Amino acid sequence: MLIKGLSDYYDVLASAGKVLPAGYSSVKIHYLVSLTEEGVMDGILDIQEIQEVPVGKGKTKQKKVPRDFMMPQRTEKPGIDANIAEHRPLYLFGLNLTEGGLTPEDRTGKAKKSHEAFVNISLEFLDGLDSPLINAFRSFVLNWRPEAETENPFLLELGKDYAKTGFAFCLSGNPDRLLHEEVPLKQKWEQVYGNQLTDGDDVQTAQCAVSGETASIARIHNKIKGVYGGLPTGSVLIGFNNSSENSYGKEQSYNSNVSERVMKKYTEALNYLLGSSRHRILLDDMTVVFWAMNPNETCEDLFMKMFFGQSDQMNAARTEEMLESMWRDARTGRITEGRLDSLEQIDPDVDFYMLGLKPNSSRLSVKFIIRKKYADVLWNIARFQNELQVSRETRPILLQRIKMEMVSPKSKNDKVNPALLTGLFESVIYGSPYPAALLETMIRRVKTDTDKVNAVRVGVIKACINRNYTKGELKMALDRGNKNQAYLCGRLFAVLERLQQEASGGNLNRTIKDAYFSSASAKPVLVFPKLINLAQNHLRKVKRPVFFNKLIGEIIESLDGGFPDTFRLKEQGEFIVGYYQQYQSFFEKAENKKEMEVE
Numbered sequence: 295m296l297i298k299g300l301s302d303y304y305d306v307l308a309s310a311g312k313v314l315p316a317g318y319s320s321v322k323i324h325y326l327v328s329l330t331e332e333g334v335m336d337g338i339l340d341i342q343e344i345q346e347v348p349v350g351k352g353k354t355k356q357k358k359v360p361r362d363f364m365m366p367q368r369t370e371k372p373g374i375d376a377n378i379a380e381h382r383p384l385y386l387f388g389l390n391l392t393e394g395g396l397t398p399e400d401r402t403g404k405a406k407k408s409h410e411a412f413v414n415i416s417l418e419f420l421d422g423l424d425s426p427l428i429n430a431f432r433s434f435v436l437n438w439r440p441e442a443e444t445e446n447p448f449l450l451e452l453g454k455d456y457a458k459t460g461f462a463f464c465l466s467g468n469p470d471r472l473l474h475e476e477v478p479l480k481q482k483w484e485q486v487y488g489n490q491l492t493d494g495d496d497v498q499t500a501q502c503a504v505s506g507e508t509a510s511i512a513r514i515h516n517k518i519k520g521v522y523g524g525l526p527t528g529s530v531l532i533g534f535n536n537s538s539e540n541s542y543g544k545e546q547s548y549n550s551n552v553s554e555r556v557m558k559k560y561t562e563a564l565n566y567l568l569g570s571s572r573h574r575i576l577l578d579d580m581t582v583v584f585w586a587m588n589p590n591e592t593c594e595d596l597f598m599k600m601f602f603g604q605s606d607q608m609n610a611a612r613t614e615e616m617l618e619s620m621w622r623d624a625r626t627g628r629i630t631e632g633r634l635d636s637l638e639q640i641d642p643d644v645d646f647y648m649l650g651l652k653p654n655s656s657r658l659s660v661k662f663i664i665r666k667k668y669a670d671v672l673w674n675i676a677r678f679q680n681e682l683q684v685s686r687e688t689r690p691i692l693l694q695r696i697k698m699e700m701v702s703p704k705s706k707n708d709k710v711n712p713a714l715l716t717g718l719f720e721s722v723i724y725g726s727p728y729p730a731a732l733l734e735t736m737i738r739r740v741k742t743d744t745d746k747v748n749a750v751r752v753g754v755i756k757a758c759i760n761r762n763y764t765k766g767e768l769k770m771a772l773d774r775g776n777k778n779q780a781y782l783c784g785r786l787f788a789v790l791e792r793l794q795q796e797a798s799g800g801n802l803n804r805t806i807k808d809a810y811f812s813s814a815s816a817k818p819v820l821v822f823p824k825l826i827n828l829a830q831n832h833l834r835k836v837k838r839p840v841f842f843n844k845l846i847g848e849i850i851e852s853l854d855g856g857f858p859d860t861f862r863l864k865e866q867g868e869f870i871v872g873y874y875q876q877y878q879s880f881f882e883k884a885e886n887k888k889e890m891e892v893e
């Protein structure tokens with residue numbers, strides 16, 4: 295499903311002109327080497343562009359960035375192997391940059407070997423080609439002597455940029471005429487590239503497992519770059535490095551039966567996704583990419599806005615209006631396709647993919663792959679957001695915020711179990727029960743960090759209980775009609791805490807929540823009698839004793855003959871929700887309280 299989905303997405307991108315043709319790579323170029331007709335370097339031209347980049351607190355600064363050019367596909371062979379028409383400076387000039395300046399010498403002779411490889415490959419490829427620029431480049435390759443260019447003023451002027459710079463070639467006085475764009479060179483490259491797919495002793499032909507066509511099978515798959523924690527040079531998604539992984543005498547990726555054409559398509563599509571902030575998000579240390587089988591990318595923007603709160607591409611007012619409508623739909627159980635149809639360029643029936651990746655040695659590990667109709671994805675996210683709400687003000691809760699709340703604020707390690715994050719992600723997208731560990735984690739955090747009983751943690755607990763155990767038993771705000779014993783005990787604890795705070799005039803360093811919250815949520819029968827006795831003293835000191843006395847009496851009257859002995863995990867969660875909703879109700883505006891009473 296994954297390779298087929300990426301291969302099909304390549305076709306979508308190609309139809310919109312968003313990916314490179316087969317046989318080409320996008321290469322970042324900083325400078326042009328200007329050559330005379332005799333092949334002598336007479337200058338280095340800076341072609342970098344100036345862009346505004348954010349530096350924090352609303353400030354920006356100008357930064358030089360290289361330009362992207364479409365060039366003959368770069369080699370991915372390990373070791374020393376040169377590219378056509380461009381490469382790193384070590385290959386082009388055979389010189390290392392050291393503290394003492396430029397030198398062709400190094401311990402392993404790498405500079406010499408790299409330059410020789412570049413010379414040999416270039417001369418072999420240029421054989422039979424003719425144009426003023428090609429001839430100038432050929433002369434440059436033949437006549438350049440690294441040992442004689444250690445004081446080259448053009449290279450020395452680059453300073454530290456020399457070693458990390460990408461170069462291309464042009465003819466002196468014609469910076470718009472570039473070597474890699476010469477028609478004879480491009481024609482020969484396309485011929486050579488086509489022959490690479492069909493010729494050679496190691497080419498094997500078989501039926502492609504993805505497309506079904508009979509074609510040459512890829513022996514080595516192109517590398518994928520941009521996955522967090524992966525190798526700088528990239529990692530493969532499909533690879534067979536050990537003889538124990540081989541079968542039927544087939545070595546390396548001949549085991550996978552993916553054709554060269556499909557391999558090029560799926561790797562190009564995945565690299566495109568990983569290189570785009572509109573298709574990629576980092577979830578802890580897992581890289582998540584997503585795409586719809588649609589070239590306009592509006593689906594991805596709306597998904598990013600709903601799930602991660604990020605999207606600079608969409609009309610903000612229009613998006614917020616639509617999201618609010620979807621939240622209302624989710625509360626009443628209505629479908630969202632009407633909402634989707636009302637937004638331009640959104641196709642609710644399009645297939646939507648989500649992929650989680652983590653590096654594993656030289657290969658990539660797929661943590662999950664999801665494919666669903668786009669309307670189903672958005673509907674499930676809207677339902678998820680609605681389940682998290684614990685007040686009448688609808689505020690989307692981002693996945694990153696939930697992840698933060700799974701970790702103690704005092705902990706130096708902010709990592710969360712990847713299996714738990716993956717399980718949560720899949721639960722949201724599929725609309726399935728939440729991972730059991732999610733409820734346990736949030737309850738533990740609330741009981742441990744009693745000063746962090748916030749809307750996010752309580753919202754997650756409420757969502758887990760309603761989806762995994764019951765259907766809508768815990769409402770969005772305080773439910774005075776809820777007779778659940780754990781919920782009532784949580785409400786009672788909030789009332790007693792508020793009573794203590796008013797009795798002391800707010801001058802308390804430590805409340806009953808700090809001392810008894812954790813034990814009250816687990817063993818109420820051991821704690822509440824003591825708290826009720828303390829409340830008698832507090833009632834004599836408050837300005838509205840009748841209010842508190844009546845509220846305490848109403849809650850205790852609803853308990854089944856006394857306080858329960860023990861609360862299990864689910865009941866502890868109900869206790870926390872009851873506590874939070876009751877405590878927040880003390881700060882409700884008068885009109886909102888009347889609404890609650892009517893409901």
